[in-house]
Amino acid sequence: MKKINLITLGCSKNTVDSEYLSAQFVANGYQVVFDSNDTTAKIVVINTCGFIAAAKEESINMIMQFVEAKRRGNIEHLFVFGCLAERYANELRTEIPEVDSFFGVKNLKDIVSKIGMQYRKNLIGERYISTPQHYAYLKIAEGCNWHCSYCAIPLIRGKYESVGIEKLIDEARFLALQGTKELLVIAQDTTYYGLDIYKKQKLAELLNKLSQIDGIEWIRLHYAYPSNFPEDVITEIASNPKICKYIDIPFQHINNSVLKKMRRGSNAEIYKLIEKLRTQIPDIALRTTLLTGHPGEDENAFDELKNFVKDSKFERLGVFPYSEEEGTFSAKNFADTIPETIKNARVDEIMAIQNSISKQLNSKRVEKEYRVIVDSIENEYIVARTEYDSPEIDNEVLIPVSSIQRDKMPETGDFINVKITSSEDYDLFGEII
Numbered sequence: 001m002k003k004i005n006l007i008t009l010g011c012s013k014n015t016v017d018s019e020y021l022s023a024q025f026v027a028n029g030y031q032v033v034f035d036s037n038d039t040t041a042k043i044v045v046i047n048t049c050g051f052i053a054a055a056k057e058e059s060i061n062m063i064m065q066f067v068e069a070k071r072r073g074n075i076e077h078l079f080v081f082g083c084l085a086e087r088y089a090n091e092l093r094t095e096i097p098e099v100d101s102f103f104g105v106k107n108l109k110d111i112v113s114k115i116g117m118q119y120r121k122n123l124i125g126e127r128y129i130s131t132p133q134h135y136a137y138l139k140i141a142e143g144c145n146w147h148c149s150y151c152a153i154p155l156i157r158g159k160y161e162s163v164g165i166e167k168l169i170d171e172a173r174f175l176a177l178q179g180t181k182e183l184l185v186i187a188q189d190t191t192y193y194g195l196d197i198y199k200k201q202k203l204a205e206l207l208n209k210l211s212q213i214d215g216i217e218w219i220r221l222h223y224a225y226p227s228n229f230p231e232d233v234i235t236e237i238a239s240n241p242k243i244c245k246y247i248d249i250p251f252q253h254i255n256n257s258v259l260k261k262m263r264r265g266s267n268a269e270i271y272k273l274i275e276k277l278r279t280q281i282p283d284i285a286l287r288t289t290l291l292t293g294h295p296g297e298d299e300n301a302f303d304e305l306k307n308f309v310k311d312s313k314f315e316r317l318g319v320f321p322y323s324e325e326e327g328t329f330s331a332k333n334f335a336d337t338i339p340e341t342i343k344n345a346r347v348d349e350i351m352a353i354q355n356s357i358s359k360q361l362n363s364k365r366v367e368k369e370y371r372v373i374v375d376s377i378e379n380e381y382i383v384a385r386t387e388y389d390s391p392e393i394d395n396e397v398l399i400p401v402s403s404i405q406r407d408k409m410p411e412t413g414d415f416i417n418v419k420i421t422s423s424e425d426y427d428l429f430g431e432i433i
Contacts, residue, residue, distance in 0.1 A: 010049025022128035048084035134413030176215035287316035293343030295334035
């Protein structure tokens with residue numbers, strides 16, 4: 001069977017794009033693999049990231065790896081699409097002529113045609129899942145209207161475009177029929193959903209309708225924007241048992257001067273939202289992302305950020321150093337004067353604080369019982385997650401295989417009840433009840 005190696009770099013939104021493309025390949029009689037080490041596929045398609053410097057470097061390195069494979073005759077065709085190709089198509093064509101063609105983020109039809117296949121419109125909304133079958137990402141919108149100072153996404157993916165509710169319901173039903181039990185709702189900003197096509201925020205309505213689909217048992221919300229957070233979304237999460245008590249809200253900073261330079265509103269909004277979420281959803285797990293080293297972040301601003309992390313005690317947190325991206329508001333208006341060593345040292349300081357917080361919060365879960373979903377079964381452990389954890393980025397619950405009778409061994413994707421027996425900084429250990 002003809003084979004295509006489709007390599008996806010970057011965020012979960014890229015993962016969804018690759019899965020749409022994979023469905024087209026499969027429908028045209030190709031086997032699709034997702035493996036950067038595969039040496040048997042003669043056609044390689046790379047979905048690139050162009051968000052920050054490190055991601056761009058990773059994308060270039062991956063392209064050059066397969067350029068070399070093409071020179072050696074190990075592959076016949078190499079195609080590149082995604083954010084990096086959207087942003088730097090002309091430069092890439094000049095610098096890397098060995099690539100057969102470059103495509104932007106919205107040119108999936110052109111990729112299919114270039115490879116010599118028929119683009120099948122009847123497959124719109126259908127995907128060939130690259131994640132474990134029991135969970136899948138549901139991308140509810142494309143692009144962004146916020147224009148945060150440091151972010152190139154509006155330059156790459158354009159204005160915010162919501163996907164219609166009925167299309168999303170159809171796609172979610174398709175995923176459920178494929179065995180998906182957990183939907184991870186994503187967009188550049190999920191809380192903006194609906195404003196462009198319905199003239200009002202429709203995220204709560206969408207979440208409610210998704211929860212009514214047979215087979216879907218967990219719905220998880222990612223990438224919410226803190227300003228104008230919809231009240232009805234809080235109510236829906238609090239009252240709907242299928243929606244995980246988990247929200248991913250990138251706050252980025254807390255110092256008002258830095259937030260102003262970031263074009264991210266005020267810290268009063270942030271503090272008010274955190275209080276509201278913790279009050280109305282007492283057991284909620286809050287994940288956030290912070291940015292260190294943005295222009296204007298002096299020592300006082302950074303101290304305020306550290307105190308914010310200490311006081312807020314986020315259940316989940318990630319930190320990244322500022323990366324100046326050409327064309328963004330920051331790059332045009334502010335000098336990037338903070339050395340990389342200081343940016344990275346600040347990342348380490350924040351993560352050291354979070355490490356202690358995570359260890360403390362995890363210790364409070366010992367002796368408690370949770371419903372978890374099994375992500376994988378490895379040699380020594382069953383790897384599972386609570387509703388308070390998203391796959392690949394958050395805590396795991398590890399259950400020793402040796403503690404389970406062979407005839408009671410769960411399968412990947414099963415929901416099981418566990419009792420937590422011990423904890424570490426970022427992992428829990430448990431036993432099946």
